[in-house]
Amino acid sequence: MAYQIGLYLIYGIAAQGIGYLWGKTGVLPLGQSLFFGIAAYVTAITLRADGNLFLNLGLATIGLTLISGLAFLLATLVFRGRNESGPYFSLITLALVMIAEQVAGTASSLTGGFNGISGFNSLGNLDPFGGFYYVIVAATVTVSLLLFILNRLPINLIVKSVMDNEPRMQLLGFRTHVIKGAAFAFSAMIAALAGGLFASHQGIVTPTSAGFALSAEMVILTAVGGRFHVLGPLIGAVIVGWASAELRDSFPYWELLMAVVFILVILKSPGGIAELLETAFRWVWPKEAKHVPPSVLVPKIQFNKQKKPLRFEDVKLQIGVVQILNKVSFEAPLTGIISIIGPNGAGKTSALNTITGNLNVTGGRIMLGESRIDSRPPHRALANGIGRKLQVPSVFFSLSISENLAIAMMAGRLRLADLFKPATYQWRSKSLFDILSNPSVPLNEELTEPVKHLPQGHRQFLEYAMTVAAEPSVLLLDEPCAGLSPDETTLMTELVKTYQSETSGLVIVIEHDMSIVEAISDKVLVLHLGQVLAFDDYDKVRLNTDVQAVYAGGTK
Amino acid sequence: MSPVLLLNLAWQISTLALIALGLAIVFGKLRIMNMAHGEFVMIGAYAPVITSMLGLPGWLQLPVCLITVAFVAFVLERTIVRHLYGRMFDSLLATWGIAILLREIVELIFGRSYQSVSPPLSGTINVIGVDYPAYRIAVIIGIFLGFIGFSWWNTRSKMATRIKAMVGNPELAEAIGLNTARLSAGAFVFGCCTAGLAGLILAPTVRIEPMMGLDYLIRSFFALVVGGLGSLEGLGIGVSIIAGTQTFLGAVSSQTYGYLAVLTLSILFLWLKPNGIHSSSR
Numbered sequence: 001m002a003y004q005i006g007l008y009l010i011y012g013i014a015a016q017g018i019g020y021l022w023g024k025t026g027v028l029p030l031g032q033s034l035f036f037g038i039a040a041y042v043t044a045i046t047l048r049a050d051g052n053l054f055l056n057l058g059l060a061t062i063g064l065t066l067i068s069g070l071a072f073l074l075a076t077l078v079f080r081g082r083n084e085s086g087p088y089f090s091l092i093t094l095a096l097v098m099i100a101e102q103v104a105g106t107a108s109s110l111t112g113g114f115n116g117i118s119g120f121n122s123l124g125n126l127d128p129f130g131g132f133y134y135v136i137v138a139a140t141v142t143v144s145l146l147l148f149i150l151n152r153l154p155i156n157l158i159v160k161s162v163m164d165n166e167p168r169m170q171l172l173g174f175r176t177h178v179i180k181g182a183a184f185a186f187s188a189m190i191a192a193l194a195g196g197l198f199a200s201h202q203g204i205v206t207p208t209s210a211g212f213a214l215s216a217e218m219v220i221l222t223a224v225g226g227r228f229h230v231l232g233p234l235i236g237a238v239i240v241g242w243a244s245a246e247l248r249d250s251f252p253y254w255e256l257l258m259a260v261v262f263i264l265v266i267l268k269s270p271g272g273i274a275e276l277l278e279t280a281f282r283w284v285w286p287k288e289a290k291h292v293p294p295s296v297l298v299p300k301i302q303f304n305k306q307k308k309p310l311r312f313e314d315v316k317l318q319i320g321v322v323q324i325l326n327k328v329s330f331e332a333p334l335t336g337i338i339s340i341i342g343p344n345g346a347g348k349t350s351a352l353n354t355i356t357g358n359l360n361v362t363g364g365r366i367m368l369g370e371s372r373i374d375s376r377p378p379h380r381a382l383a384n385g386i387g388r389k390l391q392v393p394s395v396f397f398s399l400s401i402s403e404n405l406a407i408a409m410m411a412g413r414l415r416l417a418d419l420f421k422p423a424t425y426q427w428r429s430k431s432l433f434d435i436l437s438n439p440s441v442p443l444n445e446e447l448t449e450p451v452k453h454l455p456q457g458h459r460q461f462l463e464y465a466m467t468v469a470a471e472p473s474v475l476l477l478d479e480p481c482a483g484l485s486p487d488e489t490t491l492m493t494e495l496v497k498t499y500q501s502e503t504s505g506l507v508i509v510i511e512h513d514m515s516i517v518e519a520i521s522d523k524v525l526v527l528h529l530g531q532v533l534a535f536d537d538y539d540k541v542r543l544n545t546d547v548q549a550v551y552a553g554g555t556k
Numbered sequence: 557m558s559p560v561l562l563l564n565l566a567w568q569i570s571t572l573a574l575i576a577l578g579l580a581i582v583f584g585k586l587r588i589m590n591m592a593h594g595e596f597v598m599i600g601a602y603a604p605v606i607t608s609m610l611g612l613p614g615w616l617q618l619p620v621c622l623i624t625v626a627f628v629a630f631v632l633e634r635t636i637v638r639h640l641y642g643r644m645f646d647s648l649l650a651t652w653g654i655a656i657l658l659r660e661i662v663e664l665i666f667g668r669s670y671q672s673v674s675p676p677l678s679g680t681i682n683v684i685g686v687d688y689p690a691y692r693i694a695v696i697i698g699i700f701l702g703f704i705g706f707s708w709w710n711t712r713s714k715m716a717t718r719i720k721a722m723v724g725n726p727e728l729a730e731a732i733g734l735n736t737a738r739l740s741a742g743a744f745v746f747g748c749c750t751a752g753l754a755g756l757i758l759a760p761t762v763r764i765e766p767m768m769g770l771d772y773l774i775r776s777f778f779a780l781v782v783g784g785l786g787s788l789e790g791l792g793i794g795v796s797i798i799a800g801t802q803t804f805l806g807a808v809s810s811q812t813y814g815y816l817a818v819l820t821l822s823i824l825f826l827w828l829k830p831n832g833i834h835s836s837s838r
Contacts (some may be wrong), residue, residue, distance in 0.1 A: 026645065030652075078823060081830035087589040087648050088781065088826055095774045095819045102812050212770065216656060223649075255660045263653035266646065267639065 002133045004245060005238070009140045010198050012237030015222040016143055016230065017190030023227035024156070025183045026163040027075075028090045031097030032218055035067050035188040037104065037210020039195030041111055044205040048120040056123060060196055064189050071188035076181035097215050104207035116206030123200040136197055140234065143190060147230040154410065155419040157399075159183055161407050164396040171356060171390075172411035172470070173303075173382030220262050226274025235273055294428035301412045303383045307334050307473050307505060308369025310355070315374070316363030317350055317530075324350045326530040327364065336522035337500055337507045341514075343550060346527040348510045349391055352476045356381040356388050368474075382412050387472030391479050391510075393459035395451050401462060402447040405432065408466035431499065432469045440491050441465075456483040464495065473505040480509065481516055489513075493520050526550075559686045561807055567692050568799040570699040571754055576776035576795050577706070578750035583777075584785040585723050586740055586747075588637060589648040592655035593776070594769025596748045599625055599658065600755025601764045602666065604673040614676055617756060625752030628658070629745045637744060638737065641726075655769070663766040675760035695757050707788050719743055775802070778822040784832025793833050797821070 014036055022028050042063050046056055078089050104111045111117065126132040150156055162169050162176050169176050199205050208214060225236020240258070248254045265272055310332040317325035325347045332338055340348045353359040355366060357378045366374035373384050381388065396404050409427040410418070418424045436444050442458050443465065451462065464480055477496065481489045493516055500507045511517050517524060517538065524541045526533040534544045541547055575597060582590045603621030607614065632654055640647040675691040683693060710716045722729040722736050730736050754772075762768065775798055783794020798818055805814035825832065 028645075028648065074823070077827045081827045087583075087591075087644070087777075090648060091774060091777050092819070092823060092826070094770075095778070095815075095822075098770065098774065099812065099815050099819060102815065106810075106812060212767075216652075219652070220656075252664070256657065256664065259653055259657035259660055262656065263636065263650055266649045266653055267636065 003129050004241070006128075006133045006136045006201055007198075008238045008241035009136050009234070010194050010201060011218060011221060011241065012225075012234035013140055013143050013197070014191045014194035015218050015225065015233030015237050016147060017187035017194070018218055018222040019225070019227040019229075019233040020147060020190070021183050021187040022222060023229075023232075024159045024163065025180055027180060027184065028219070029093045029184065029187060030090045030219065031093030031095075031100075031212075031215050032187070032191045033195075033210055033212070033214040034093070034097045034100045035071065035191040036195035036198065036214065036218075037097075037100055037205075037207075038067060039063060039192035040199040040205045040209045041104070041117065043123075043196040043199035044117040044120060045110075047123065047200065048117065051121060051125065053124045063196070064192050067192045068185040068189040072181045072185035075184035076177050079177035079180045094212070094215075097210065097212050101207050101211040104210045111205075111207070114207065116204055116209075118204035120203065122203065128201050128203060132201055136201065139193065139197060143193070144230055144234065151230065153420050153422060154406075154414075154424040157403055157407060157425075158410070158419065161396050161399065164398050165394060167358070167378070168390075168394045168396065169407075170378040171381065171388050171394075172408060172466075173379055174411070175379050220258060223262055223265050224258075224272050226272030228271055229274035229278060232272055232274030235277070239273065294426050294433075298409065298427040298429050299413050299415070299418075301471060302415075303385055303412055305385060305471075305473055307385075308371075309334055310474060310506060311367040312351075312364070313367060314364035315351075315354060315361050315366060317347070317354060317359060318362045319359075324530050325354065325361075328527070328530070328532055329364075330525060330532055330535045332506055332508070333523070335500075335504045335506060337496070337509060337520050338523045338525055339517045339521040340508060340510045340525045340527060341512070341517060342527035342533070345529075347530040348527055349478055351527065352388065352478055352508070352510070355474075355476060356386060382470060382472065385473040385505075386476065387467045387470055387474070388476040389463050389467045389478060389480060391482070393456070393463045395459060395463050395466065397452045398450065400448050400450055401443055401454075404451060404462060404466060405447075405469065408432075408469040412470040429469055429471065431471055431502070432465055434498075435461075435465050435468070435495060438491075438495075440487075441495075457485065457488050460484060460492070461488075464492065468499055471503060473503065475499065475505065475507045477507065477509045479511060481511065481513060489516065496520060559684045560688070561803070563683065563686070563688050563692070563696075564807070565800060565803050566696050568803045569796050570696045571758055572772075572775060572779060572799045573703065573791065573795045574699055574754040574757070575751050575772050576779045576791055577703075578747035578754075579773075579776045580780055580785060580791055581743055581750075582747035583780065585719060585743055586641065587644050587647070588640060588744070589644055589651065590747070591648060591651040591773065592632075592658055592769075593748070593751050594771070594773030595655045595658040595662075596625055596629065596751035596769070597755035597758070597772045598662065598764075598766065598769040599628060600752030601759040601762070601768065602662065602671075603752075603756050604759050605666065605671050605764060608673065617676070621752055621756040622749055625749050625755075626745050629748035630741065633741045633744045638740070641740060659766045659769075666766070668766060671764040673759050673764070691760065699757075703788070710788070715742075775799075775818065778818055780832070781822050782825050782832055784834045787834055790832055790834035 014032060018029055018032050043060070046059050050056070075089065078092060105114055122128050122132050123135070126135065158174065158179060162179050166176050195209070198209065221236040221240055222233045224240055225234065226232025244254065269275065312328050312330050315325050315328045328351065340351065342348055350359060354361050354374055357374070357376045357380065360375040365372050368384055396407065406425050406427070409429060409432065410424060413427065435441055441461055443461055446454065446458070451459065454462065460480060460483065468475065480496065481492050484492060496507060496509065497520060509520065521538050523536065524538050525535045526541060526547050528550050533546050533550065534541050536544070579590065579593045582588050582593070600621050603624060604617050607617050607620055612620070636650055636654060637647070640650055675689070677691040677694055679690050680687040681690045681693050718734055719739055722734060722739050726736055779791070779794035779798040781794070782797050783790040783792070801817050801821060802814040805817050
């Protein structure tokens with residue numbers, strides 16, 4: 001019995017790794033038994049060669065490091081090009097495991113071919129039916145504790161935010177492909193740990209240990225048990241494993257039933273068994289929302305805050321056959337507020353997209369001081385001191401307001417060690433503190449509310465607050481007053497003006513409302529059909545005959 | 557390059573193109589990542605097994621294949637897939653479950669062991685100086701003509717225009733009176749049927765077993781990665797590169813190396829040219 005439970009726990013550990021990656025980052029690894037299998041083979045080969053416990057443990061450490069390094073490299077490469085977690089990566093992992101199974105079955109000299117490797121003792125010569133069981137239990141407890149601790153640290157918030165809204169994370173300066181790569185490496189390491197235990201426990205390793213079927217099985221365990229909870233995959237592995245052992249022989253449709261259960265879980269109850277258990281548990285012991293008091297002590301911003309002039313030089317942008325920007329040239333002053341106006345389709349938002357690197361220019365260049373900043377990935381914009389608020393408020397919808405603000409505070413300030421310190425949650429800069437303590441700003445009473453319940457206007461203020469939290473010296477605002485009431489509009493323009501005068505940086509605002517443009521602008525840039533029509537102060541632009549021609553007829 | 561290798565290449569490219577076409581329609585147009593696409597190849601390949609089990613005449617293989625595949629695809633579309641439009645990641649998960657389900661059902665009916673069937677055309681034809689199976693030559697020509705017909709249909713027919721309209725803007729398409737539910741169901745079933753047809757075609761040349769579909773899913777998906785979604789030209793390029801690499805390396809070294817090369821190529825493409833060689837989306 002202990003022997004069987006040991007095996008379920010081993011699968012459960014590997015499934016916990018899948019659950020971490022899948023539940024937190026939304027990346028589904030279909031080839032986790034690649035790492036499981038490699039580790040199992042390596043363990044089998046080392047155990048057969050030499051039974052020295054310390055030598056084996058040392059080799060295991062090296063092996064785990066190598067495997068996770070490999071996984072990190074692979075995932076980072078793939079995620080660098082594609083800004084999503086969808087099917088591309090999952091299919092690559094699937095292909096990898098199919099190759100691994102083939103190699104394991106054919107490279108007989110190394111892997112023993114189809115019959116696998118056997119005839120070795122378990123780690124430290126423990127009895128697989130007795131003593132080694134406790135090693136497995138210890139490993140299960142350790143991995144679970146590690147995952148529980150990670151859940152409470154700032155790194156958890158970062159990983160969740162990547163799944164929630166990857167483009168926003170990039171604009172906050174996070175290298176999301178590295179974050180996803182690290183999460184994948186971590187899950188690979190857990191799978192490898194389970195693989196090592198497996199070899200030592202079973203005393204035989206065959207190509208099925210590195211095979212596709214095992215991968216698929218582990219994904220099912222994770223889904224059924226519940227991928228959003230640390231213990232979910234473990235519960236899934238033990239329950240499914242036990243039921244499978246009981247029923248597989250007497251009930252011929254067992255595998256069929258598992259497939260149906262899997263589909264039902266995906267469609268109807270993504271949280272699996274763990275969610276049902278948690279709901280029941282919370283019914284008895286309700287969860288108390290706790291609020292961590294923020295502290296105004298924050299580390300310094302890491303990027304260079306020296307102000308440099310922003311300059312467009314003959315910038316062209318073409319997408320397909322459409323010429324969106326056609327030789328846009330202007331030089332922004334070091335300080336002040338510039339409004340960009342122009343009819344729909346003039347290229348206003350695209351101009352901001354070229355500054356942040358969300359779109360690559362097809363001609364010309366954008367300079368910040370002496371350095372060229374166009375056509376680099378968006379996550380490097382903040383390092384240039386550029387912050388961006390998007391047209392449709394882009395915040396982390398599944399998180400609470402205080403979590404949103406906590407992420408924004410980490411932008412540009414976070415060092416590796418801060419990821420593992422709970423105090424990081426409490427950071428609050430003066431600029432953010434000022435905004436929140438303004439009694440008119442609606443956010444303060446709603447700090448623990450999930451953002452998805454917020455009305456549009458409040459989302460605008462939240463995203464604005466998140467963007468200025470990193471104190472960018474170039475602040476790009478895309479229609480910050482859209483959907484705001486007149487009072488809120490006045491408040492927003494006041495906030496923008498205050499921010500600009502306190503930091504004496506540059507603010508570029510896209511705005512349609514001429515009264516706002518008149519109230520805040522030091523200069524107005526008029527775009528029309530991808531070209532600069534005028535760039536001057538408000539009164540001169542208003543009298544410009546070209547501008548009047550475009551705006552004639554009273555269109556906004 | 558020897559003539560046999562050249563002909564093998566044409567065979568691999570044409571069959572893979574047929575499979576990838578269905579995947580491209582379902583993935584590119586409906587935004588459903590159909591992980592069960594390979595299982596439709598597998599079901600199609602079982603059609604000759606069904607006819608011989610029931611003692612039906614050989615010419616019924618094609619209708620049996622298309623009816624079975626279309627029926628399974630239609631039922632799955634109505635019960636599961638139609639909830640998943642616009643939810644690409646969930647579609648990946650649910651069709652993954654469907655794939656497992658289909659494999660298990662087929663295994664229950666036919667068992668896990670390998671099956672084999674004989675080709676409807678036997679004998680060889682002498683082409684460019686070598687004797688090559690007549691069946692394969694007929695298939696290569698047939699698929700080639702089929703693609704010409706499909707590309708003509710794709711540019712001319714009302715149905716193709718409606719599908720493009722639906723893909724471009726589903727709400728507007730509904731507003732102007734297109735039945736998008738029926739169009740999506742039709743496109744899904746059509747996509748699965750090309751896979752089933754390819755399975756029937758491949759049946760005499762491969763080992764028929766419940767797990768056979770995965771390999772085709774992966775290769776046709778990689779063809780789309782390399783070629784780019786959204787155009788028949790891209791599909792052709794992608795299929796040629798993937799099938800070419802695998803056939804060539806498979807001939808000079810081993811299948812495993814061919815596989816490894818295809819995978820490396822795909823990872824390189826995702827890294828350096830994430831939208832593929834010939835993409836209409838940008």
